[in-house]
Amino acid sequence: MRDGLDLVEARLGKRAQLPEERADSLVGEPVGHVKPVLLGLDERATQSALCLGAMGGAGFMASFRSGATQPLQVAWSVRNGLAAAIMAGAGHSGYPRILEEAFYPAHMDERPAVPLDRPLRCGYAIQGCYLKPYPGCRHLHPSIDALAQILSGISIEPHKVAAVRVGTYRVALETEIETLSCRGDAYFNLPYALSARLVLGRNDWDSFDPRHFGHPVIAEIMKKVSIGIDPEIERAYPEQRGSVVEVCTTDGDRHCARVTLPAGEPENPLPDHFLFEKLRRAADGILSPEETARIESLLRPAGPEDSPASLFGIAQSAWTRRQGAAR
Numbered sequence: 001m002r003d004g005l006d007l008v009e010a011r012l013g014k015r016a017q018l019p020e021e022r023a024d025s026l027v028g029e030p031v032g033h034v035k036p037v038l039l040g041l042d043e044r045a046t047q048s049a050l051c052l053g054a055m056g057g058a059g060f061m062a063s064f065r066s067g068a069t070q071p072l073q074v075a076w077s078v079r080n081g082l083a084a085a086i087m088a089g090a091g092h093s094g095y096p097r098i099l100e101e102a103f104y105p106a107h108m109d110e111r112p113a114v115p116l117d118r119p120l121r122c123g124y125a126i127q128g129c130y131l132k133p134y135p136g137c138r139h140l141h142p143s144i145d146a147l148a149q150i151l152s153g154i155s156i157e158p159h160k161v162a163a164v165r166v167g168t169y170r171v172a173l174e175t176e177i178e179t180l181s182c183r184g185d186a187y188f189n190l191p192y193a194l195s196a197r198l199v200l201g202r203n204d205w206d207s208f209d210p211r212h213f214g215h216p217v218i219a220e221i222m223k224k225v226s227i228g229i230d231p232e233i234e235r236a237y238p239e240q241r242g243s244v245v246e247v248c249t250t251d252g253d254r255h256c257a258r259v260t261l262p263a264g265e266p267e268n269p270l271p272d273h274f275l276f277e278k279l280r281r282a283a284d285g286i287l288s289p290e291e292t293a294r295i296e297s298l299l300r301p302a303g304p305e306d307s308p309a310s311l312f313g314i315a316q317s318a319w320t321r322r323q324g325a326a327r
Contacts, residue, residue: 048088052083133274140172162249172190
């Protein structure tokens with residue numbers, strides 16, 4: 001999987017300067033690359049898998065206008081990638097120059113100016129993966145972190161908020177969902193995320209629950225949030241996801257904070273205690289306390305040197321219990 005992600009999500013996506021959302025729609029390509037490796041297919045069969053996978057890995061930025069269609073776009077791409085690898089293993093061939101004569105013209109209009117084998121910032125794309133401290137689209141997080149910085153030093157009463165101004169990058173604006181109808185929509189709505197933080201004091205799972213959508217103070221602050229493109233932050237994207245947030249109060253005060261790298265990036269990692277607390281909250285009601293403790297022992301750097309396969313066994317047991325309860 002590491003090599004598959006490196007080929008498509010990192011190298012093709014970044015060389016083509018594709019937004020992450022369009023690269024996500026090509027996730028079937030890494031799957032179409034990994035499966036041949038697991039099957040032990042030769043180079044020609046692997047090329048066929050990539051060709052067949054490319055025909056099923058496509059998407060549109062507009063799918064992000066609905067919180068329900070974005071996951072489906074990625075899921076279909078994964079399904080098609082698996083089918084492509086299986087077909088290639090069964091002998092179905094694909095055109096070997098699919099990248100040069102199809103992918104490049106479709107997504108770039110020309111070959112990438114920078115060779116695909118040029119080293120990236122990280123040796124492999126997985127080394128540049130981030131961990132989310134809270135739910136929602138990653139493009140919300142720099143602004144949430146900037147607001148959190150402001151609120152860490154002062155207390156702002158929600159009814160005294162006169163305006164919230166956000167400067168971010170273009171892709172963050174393009175993926176905004178302006179109308180809230182479900183939890184998935186809120187994950188792509190920056191005014192809601194910031195207003196919830198100001199009123200509820202948090203951006204956890206519960207804060208994105210639809211029952212908060214009608215909160216009168218949250219709804220009022222949302223009207224006061226304006227979002228624009230900050231030239232400096234736009235130039236730094238996609239290597240850096242940044243944001244600048246300014247909160248103006250009815251008292252005439254202005255509070256501002258700028259974030260270059262949101263919490264959870266490799267260069268700004270989350271502390272271990274935060275990750276384990278997030279695990280406990282997410283596992284509550286799904287895993288037993290013993291299973292959760294077992295996972296913690298497997299994940300701690302100083303823990304026992306057990307095989308990671310144990311994690312899958314715990315997950316399988318939890319899934320089986322939930323399936324049984326649903327019947």
